[in-house]
Amino acid sequence: MSSSWVSQAASEVGDYIWSGATTVGDTVVGVVAGEFSQKRNTGSIIIDAVISMFPVAGEVTAARDAIAIALRMCDDPKVRHDGWEWVALVLCLVAVVPVVGGLLKGIGKLLMRAVSKSEDLVKLCQEILALIRKAGFGNAVEWLRKLDFNKYQAAVKNAFGMLLDRIGKALHFILNRLGSVIPARVESYIRKLLPMLEELRKLGDTQIALAFKDLMQLLERVRGHMVEGTWADVKVGSGTTRTMTEEARLAHLAEETKSLGHKPMTLKQYVHKEGWSDLRTFEVGEAIGTFSSKVPIEAITRAPGEVMIRVVDTRYLASPRTIPGKFWTDTLAPNGLWWRIYSAIKHAWSMNGSYVKIKVPTREAMEKLGIEVPAGWNGMRLWKGRIAEQWDDEKEVATMRLLVGGDLQFFVDFDNKFNAPVKKWIDAQLANGQLKALRTHWTDVKLPDQATARALMLAERERSAKIRQEGYARRAISDAGKQLTDEQVP
Structure with missing residues (x-):
């Protein structure tokens, strides 16, 4: 050095x-x-x-x-x-x-x-x-x-x-x-x-x-x-050929999906904290069981100015419950495939298409709209953890594939007195057009089912092998032509 x-x-x-x-x-x-x-x-x-x-x-x-x-x-x-x-x-x-x-x-x-x-x-x-x-x-x-x-x-x-x-x-x-x-x-x-x-x-x-x-x-x-x-x-001779299509990419990633150990949290593993919503009052599969047991969940306060993001199904934007729902995160997934697998979202639950992004409002911003804010309010009271894995096994759109989970999740109970004012603020922002759902523009949210994935992978392997053989043949012809030309030169 x-x-x-x-x-x-x-x-x-x-x-x-x-x-x-x-x-x-x-x-x-x-x-x-x-x-x-x-x-x-x-x-x-x-x-x-x-x-x-x-x-x-x-x-x-x-x-x-x-x-x-x-x-x-x-x-x-x-x-x-x-x-x-x-x-x-x-x-x-x-x-x-x-x-x-x-x-x-x-x-x-x-x-x-x-x-x-x-x-x-x-x-x-x-x-x-x-x-x-x-x-x-x-x-x-x-x-x-x-x-x-x-x-x-x-x-x-x-x-x-x-x-x-x-x-x-x-x-x-x-x-x-x-x-x-x-x-x-x-x-x-x-x-x-x-x-x-x-x-x-x-x-x-x-x-x-x-x-x-x-x-x-x-x-x-x-x-x-x-x-x-x-x-x-694949670059063979003078030819260049793609080796994987978009469908095969999805098939490859779906085929390789294996458990990351994010098993659902059980009721016995839950540790309550006073002042936060008691997740034991919800059905296990609607709250506690949505969290991974691999990482302890935390009772946190999301302070004014901090970002909250929720991916929603465009088909249900008209519903008043779509945007102010229970499950949020802090960053948008890089693509639909990531969202589907690591947020463990069943096809029957959502085909997404949109997302909403907010910053936790200040007390002043809510009171300005006539919203009553409780004394001692310093932000939203949420449960934070990692998402549990689950099988995509509901309705006719089921792929019977494992969705591994593991991404960050905030559980928001808008009935909690520290979160209810924010729900009213969101409703007001939606009503006056200050808050709108944005498009994700993801085109890869649908996974192939197991049989389709395997068929696509086999077809892709056969196609890639054929491409390589054709490439080798072109190179052989090219090399032979070059050799003939060289021999003709005196």
């Missing part, structure tokens, strides 16, 4: 500490003579404490960026609750994973480009495959198909705790050893950071889990282009 890289990173971390210490109204402009070395030493202490976390030499940038993101989160509540900042932090910390950490970080950074709707996902997929090939992990297509970021979530959570520990120890060391020589404003700023690191620690498990969910959604969005055949083509 180049010492110049470490020195540069130390200077940048020192710059951040010094700039953070500059308060509004400070009369100090820049850094006075004599502070440059103090600033560099401060940054060096923090960098040296963190960089040894990473097993591969050269990950100084990951250490620097992880420190910068953590300090930004300490400084600014908006950054602290920004999902994409957490994704960026996860991509720094995933570099601690032995052997594949650097590759995972590189793939993740490329996936971040998929956030933009204008990004060419076909080209992006090619770049990711090129990166995997360069890393020398064998069959790049197969490696990408099997990639599951969630396997590394525990390692990243451990690394996050270690990061905060090391930054905290470094800051204490600076105060103890350099406290008498660093400027008072810098000392004060460092003392302010220490308790904020602990506040950040409390958010870690939840925010990192959500960051991994976002990464997996981006991965599925990009990986879909590989499976669809939009670029994973």
Whole structure:
């Protein structure tokens, strides 16, 4: 690892500490003579404490960026609750994973480009495959198909705790050893950071889990282009032929569906919390049983300004119960197939087509409409957990396939006194046109049944084999023609 890289990173971390210490109204402009070395030493202490976390030499940038993101989160509540900042932090910390950490970080950074709707996902997929090939992990297509970021979530959570520990120890060391020589404003700023690191620690498990969910959604969005055949083509001779149709893509993914262990929660596993709706008063299959037993459910407060999303069936938008229903989430699934499988929505229940997105209203916004809000209201009281798996086995549209569940779910009881005002606010917003259902534009919400899936897969394999044989034949003719031409040249 180049010492110049470490020195540069130390200077940048020192710059951040010094700039953070500059308060509004400070009369100090820049850094006075004599502070440059103090600033560099401060940054060096923090960098040296963190960089040894990473097993591969050269990950100084990951250490620097992880420190910068953590300090930004300490400084600014908006950054602290920004999902994409957490994704960026996860991509720094995933570099601690032995052997594949650097590759995972590189793939993740490329996936971040998929956030933009204008990004060419076909080209992006090619770049990711090129990166995997360069890393020398064998069959790049197969490696990408099997990639599951969630396997590394525990390692990243451990690394996050270690990061905060090391930054905290470094800051204490600076105060103890350099406290008498660093400027008072810098000392004060460092003392302010220490308790904020602990506040950040409390958010870690939840925010990192959500960051991994976002990464997996981006991965599925990009990986879909590989499976669809939009670029994973057979190139033989001068010909290029697609290897998989849209129907075969659905069949392939449906055929490969296996349980992820999200068995329905039982009544005995439910732990009630006062002030929240008692889920025991509902039918088990309508409330408790919709949650996965793999992850404990939480009684949470969804604060004003936080986003809520609900996918609905376009056919029933006229019903007053369609939009203000019980089941919500925080982000829209990347496609219909993901929604169907990971939200475990039976075909008989919904063919979707639309979704509604709200931000939890403030007390003032509701009272302005004449809605009575209870004393002590600070947001919606919801139950949060992961969705349970279930079989798609109802009515004639049943596919008899396992819908694996596992996505995030909010259970909202609008009869609860803390949620009832929001229901009235939603009704008012719908009535005055301020809230409207938006189209999902998903075309892949219908899974083939088991027999159709197998038939499609067999047909696709036969078609792909035929394509390869035709390609080889074209190449043989092309090679023979080239050889004949070469022999005729005197």
